[in-house]
Amino acid sequence: MSYTVEERGNPNTLNYRIFFKNAEGKYISPFHDIPMYADESQNIFHMVVEVPRWTNAKMEIATKDLLNPIKQDVKKGKLRYVANVFPHKGYIWNYGAIPQTWEDPAHKDGDTGCCGDNDPIDVCEIGTKVCSRGDVIKVKALGILAMIDEGETDWKVIAINVEDPEANHLNNIGDVQRLKPGYLEATVDWFRRYKVPDGKPENRFAFNDEFKDKDFAIEVIKGTHDSWKDLISQKASSGELICKNTCVSSGDSAFSCSADEAKVAVEQTCPFGEGESIPSSVDKWFYYERK
Numbered sequence: 001m002s003y004t005v006e007e008r009g010n011p012n013t014l015n016y017r018i019f020f021k022n023a024e025g026k027y028i029s030p031f032h033d034i035p036m037y038a039d040e041s042q043n044i045f046h047m048v049v050e051v052p053r054w055t056n057a058k059m060e061i062a063t064k065d066l067l068n069p070i071k072q073d074v075k076k077g078k079l080r081y082v083a084n085v086f087p088h089k090g091y092i093w094n095y096g097a098i099p100q101t102w103e104d105p106a107h108k109d110g111d112t113g114c115c116g117d118n119d120p121i122d123v124c125e126i127g128t129k130v131c132s133r134g135d136v137i138k139v140k141a142l143g144i145l146a147m148i149d150e151g152e153t154d155w156k157v158i159a160i161n162v163e164d165p166e167a168n169h170l171n172n173i174g175d176v177q178r179l180k181p182g183y184l185e186a187t188v189d190w191f192r193r194y195k196v197p198d199g200k201p202e203n204r205f206a207f208n209d210e211f212k213d214k215d216f217a218i219e220v221i222k223g224t225h226d227s228w229k230d231l232i233s234q235k236a237s238s239g240e241l242i243c244k245n246t247c248v249s250s251g252d253s254a255f256s257c258s259a260d261e262a263k264v265a266v267e268q269t270c271p272f273g274e275g276e277s278i279p280s281s282v283d284k285w286f287y288y289e290r291k
Helices: 173-179 183-193 214-232 259-267
Strands: 004-008 017-021 037-039 044-051 059-061 070-072 094-097 122-125 136-149 152-161
Touching (some): 136 214, 173 183
Antiparallel strands (some): 037 044
16 A cells, blocks of 8 residues: 655644545545554554654644644644754654554553553654655564653654665664664663753653563554554543544444545645745754763
8 A cells, every 4th residue: 555645734834734645545544544564464564754864843643633644743832843962963763653553641551650642652763764754664663662751651663664775684673783883872862862952851761771672562562553443443532632534434433534524624724835944943952961
């Protein structure tokens, strides 16, 4: 299955959106309508790329908007950009999420002791290619990091695009340590410190800051898929999440969204137009000594 995107609004503004279409040109939700598995027998997953490597705009699947387009996160009415905490520049991987997964905020994780963050599970893709916003790629999980973000469990899957030239040599977290020395340490450092310039404390991690292996990662992903199944079947509370979809739920479901309803929802957003420039402050480099 192939997917395309349709940009709406003006890039680098509050009205910018990226909507998704399937191969038939039907509007879909990247949260609900794209299958989690690209190849279940091989544990190959789909990944929706939200943030290309080296960029700063915190783009994310809008879980509380109809059709769940990608849009930029907003804090206090302003677009959110992650800071460059020395020695990092922007995101140091292609960053995104696995569709049809959900970290349940009502479920306390047995390993971390914290509930989920109410989002699809996050992925750091470590391949050689810089992806584009809205790319849907096929990845294999290599390991996982258990970040505790403001008291919530926020898993970070380490993965690689199966089409990457290095993919055949990277099959578990130990391979990353061996073939990309320093990358995992940089990943922990990035996640630990990226909110500090915004006045937040350093993030912490379960398992003594260590990555768990591929098998552990796959089980965590499957667990979040089970939570998503409960969400989409209304066995779990959706809260403010928008679970309407055009492909998964049956026509008599409250979550079913017709093609016409989806088309109207997209047409009600601003047409694609010229974007604003990214503020020069986004390129600032932050230095601070760890306590």
